[in-house]
Amino acid sequence: MSGGKAKTQERGGPRRNGGVAGRKGARGSKVAGKVARAHKRRQRAEGEAASGGGRRRFPVFESIGQAAAVLGAPVALLKAAKRKGCKGFISGSRVDAGVLVPFLFGMLTQGNELPEGMSSAAEWLTTEKAKRETIKRQADEKSAMPTAEASRQATEACVFFFAELERWERELPPALAGGTAIDIFKRLHQATEALRKAGQGKFEAIGT
Numbered sequence: 001m002s003g004g005k006a007k008t009q010e011r012g013g014p015r016r017n018g019g020v021a022g023r024k025g026a027r028g029s030k031v032a033g034k035v036a037r038a039h040k041r042r043q044r045a046e047g048e049a050a051s052g053g054g055r056r057r058f059p060v061f062e063s064i065g066q067a068a069a070v071l072g073a074p075v076a077l078l079k080a081a082k083r084k085g086c087k088g089f090i091s092g093s094r095v096d097a098g099v100l101v102p103f104l105f106g107m108l109t110q111g112n113e114l115p116e117g118m119s120s121a122a123e124w125l126t127t128e129k130a131k132r133e134t135i136k137r138q139a140d141e142k143s144a145m146p147t148a149e150a151s152r153q154a155t156e157a158c159v160f161f162f163a164e165l166e167r168w169e170r171e172l173p174p175a176l177a178g179g180t181a182i183d184i185f186k187r188l189h190q191a192t193e194a195l196r197k198a199g200q201g202k203f204e205a206i207g208t
Contacts, residue, residue, distance in 0.1 A: 058098030060090070067095040073104060076123060081107060150206060157202040164195050 061067040064082075068075045081103055082089045088100030138144035168191060176184045 058096070058101065061095040061097060063093045064089075064095055067097065067100065071097070071101070071104075077104065077107075153206040154203075157199070157206060160202050161195070161199050164198070 059070075061070065064075060064078050067073075068078050078095070078100070081100065084103075084107070086100060086103040088096040088098070088103060090096055135144070139146075172187070172191065176187055179187070
């Protein structure tokens with residue numbers, strides 16, 4: 001009897017220890033599998049992020065023009081961002097909106113004193129030079145003149161006109177006194193024609 005029990009315990013001992021070791025090995029294999037799968041998912045996500053494949057909210061545009069049209073930003077502003085070193089401009093002419101949009105916000109919040117629509121001092125200077133050349137050409141062609149000079153010449157013409165009217169008030173009443181209606185008409189007509197010719201010369205001289 002005692003010998004049979006001893007044999008049973010000997011057979012059971014190794015079997016029980018082997019079962020525990022087997023369960024531990026299976027559990028370790030599952031953990032290792034989970035770790036491996038998590039590592040693969042992480043590598044896949046990093047690869048998609050690097051290529052833009054995992055992007056959902058910020059697309060990659062094929063050109064600066066397309067990016068400007070979709071984002072509603074001036075092309076000049078996007079070119080300024082590129083000159084400032086924005087990393088959103090990738091191979092070819094493509095534009096990564098996920099990088100560009102925060103960069104643009106940073107540029108806009110910094111602010112500048114440039115006129116509206118100007119993205120850089122160089123652009124503003126080029127525009128001003130072009131305006132000056134246009135003004136100089138118009139002045140050479142006498143198709144335009146400075147506002148101050150035009151105002152001065154127009155004022156001179158108006159002063160002359162009203163001075164002649166005041167002269168009429170002084171000279172015509174005594175000269176016309178006692179005259180017939182026909183004589184008064186002729187004298188007034190002569191004075192009017194003289195004023196018209198002199199005034200025409202004054203006003204035509206404006207801009208010359």
